[in-house]
Amino acid sequence: MISIYSFLLETLTAINAAPSFTVIEAVLSASMQEMDVSVWRGDASGGGLEHFRVPAEESQTILDVVAWIQQYADPTLSYRYACRVGMCGSCAMMVNGVPRWTCRTHVKKVLKDNAITIEPLRNLPVIKDLAADMDPFFDKWVAAGGVHHPTKTRNEPIEILDPKTPERVETDTGIECINCSVCYAACDTVSSNVDFLGPAALQRAWTIYLDPKDADPNVILDAVSGKGGCHNCHSQGSCTLHCPNGLNPMKAIAGLKRATVASFFKGGR
Amino acid sequence: MIRPHRSHPLWIAYLLHRLSGLGLALFLPVHFYVLAFALNEPERLDGFLRFADNPLVKIAEFGLVFLLAVHVFGGLRLLALEFLPWSPRQKTLAASAVAAAFLVAGTFFLQAV
Numbered sequence A: 001m002i003s004i005y006s007f008l009l010e011t012l013t014a015i016n017a018a019p020s021f022t023v024i025e026a027v028l029s030a031s032m033q034e035m036d037v038s039v040w041r042g043d044a045s046g047g048g049l050e051h052f053r054v055p056a057e058e059s060q061t062i063l064d065v066v067a068w069i070q071q072y073a074d075p076t077l078s079y080r081y082a083c084r085v086g087m088c089g090s091c092a093m094m095v096n097g098v099p100r101w102t103c104r105t106h107v108k109k110v111l112k113d114n115a116i117t118i119e120p121l122r123n124l125p126v127i128k129d130l131a132a133d134m135d136p137f138f139d140k141w142v143a144a145g146g147v148h149h150p151t152k153t154r155n156e157p158i159e160i161l162d163p164k165t166p167e168r169v170e171t172d173t174g175i176e177c178i179n180c181s182v183c184y185a186a187c188d189t190v191s192s193n194v195d196f197l198g199p200a201a202l203q204r205a206w207t208i209y210l211d212p213k214d215a216d217p218n219v220i221l222d223a224v225s226g227k228g229g230c231h232n233c234h235s236q237g238s239c240t241l242h243c244p245n246g247l248n249p250m251k252a253i254a255g256l257k258r259a260t261v262a263s264f265f266k267g268g269r
Numbered sequence B: 001m002i003r004p005h006r007s008h009p010l011w012i013a014y015l016l017h018r019l020s021g022l023g024l025a026l027f028l029p030v031h032f033y034v035l036a037f038a039l040n041e042p043e044r045l046d047g048f049l050r051f052a053d054n055p056l057v058k059i060a061e062f063g064l065v066f067l068l069a070v071h072v073f074g075g076l077r078l079l080a081l082e083f084l085p086w087s088p089r090q091k092t093l094a095a096s097a098v099a100a101a102f103l104v105a106g107t108f109f110l111q112a113v
């Protein structure tokens, strides 16, 4: 766009009819597209949306928009990111009401009526502005039994696993989780039940339950069948729909439901 | 308005299941109360059945049969999702549950009029 105006300007100068400086400015700013960006500002005690005009660019991500605001409009804006390529799981926010990785969400995919709303992840306490407190999410990861219970010591040879067993094939569909909490923010059961372990933690528990190297799968079944366990899930599938990695926590939770019920009927617990 | 993170078929299926479940919980006590007339006060039951011949009531009955059918098929769908081997066709199954419920309720309606 700008090049068209500079071309026009050059032509006008050439024929000695250059418009005044204010006219050029007006033309330039009209040619530079700006978006209306509403950003949630505040902390644990409350807050609200603040509005910014942000210049539109080619191939711009939501994280670019947040960074622009922080660098050029308000340096006090707090947010979190690290890898900016969808590996670290730290940049997730609510974008127009939907949880997303901001680093892998293109503006042109979500821009509606030239406006975007960016808020901290749902279902988690806010630290400040766009930075949500991930502690409850990680605590539940541990509470769901998502820790390996070893069968061997480091002095024994490494156990060889067959990658083609049905258990391993199923496990493979659940291990690419990067702990971003997008599924956790999408889940209505998490919002209505503070104890619910949530999709990511339960999916992690499921993959460990399937691991033949795990010493005590029953510990996992106990951990996932309590008050906040897998049976709280209503199979709404928002976790699966929104997971940016294309994982399927709803399927993993259904697996845990089957395993816990089977263990119950086998006279287990 | 359904909030953006919820606007997808399986969430709507969940909403339908909850509303139909609550609808049934409200309706069934009334239903049993009226049925009890058959034993205690047959004249009152007859009076009620005449009232039930009213076309508007027939339409309402269509709604109730639909509620029951959509809850039963939706419930069977959930049980299949949770207890049978995983199938990736969940949206199709949810839509089929609603279609089957329309079929049952529609057939009931045509029988009733």
Ligand code: HEM
Pocket (backbone or CB within 6 Å): A233, A234, A235, B014, B017, B018, B020, B021, B022, B024, B025, B028, B071, B072, B074, B075, B076, B078, B079
């Ligand atoms: C006849 C066959 C029925 C089947 C197969 C069935 C199945 C189910 C299932 C699987 C759920 C759990 C849904 C979830 O996890 O969200 C459920 C929930 C429920 N059902 Fe039924 N149900 C049946 C009949 C009834 C009846 C007769 C009533 C009314 C008294 C009823 C009322 C409810 C209610 C209120 C819920 C809670 C809804 C929710 O959690 O979202 N159901 N049903």
Ligand code: SF4
Pocket (backbone or CB within 6 Å): A176, A177, A178, A179, A180, A181, A182, A183, A184, A199, A200, A203, A242, A243, A244, A245, A246, A247, A249
């Ligand atoms: S399951 Fe998906 S959405 Fe949930 S934390 Fe893992 S990567 Fe994120």
Ligand code: SF4
Pocket (backbone or CB within 6 Å): A186, A187, A188, A189, A190, A198, A199, A232, A233, A234, A235, A236, A237, A238, A239, A240, A249, A250, A253
């Ligand atoms: S399927 Fe279960 S865990 Fe996933 S969003 Fe729905 S209620 Fe939450």
Ligand code: FES
Pocket (backbone or CB within 6 Å): A081, A082, A083, A084, A085, A086, A087, A088, A089, A090, A091, A092, A101, A102, A103, A104
């Ligand atoms: S910044 Fe690492 S996933 Fe977005």
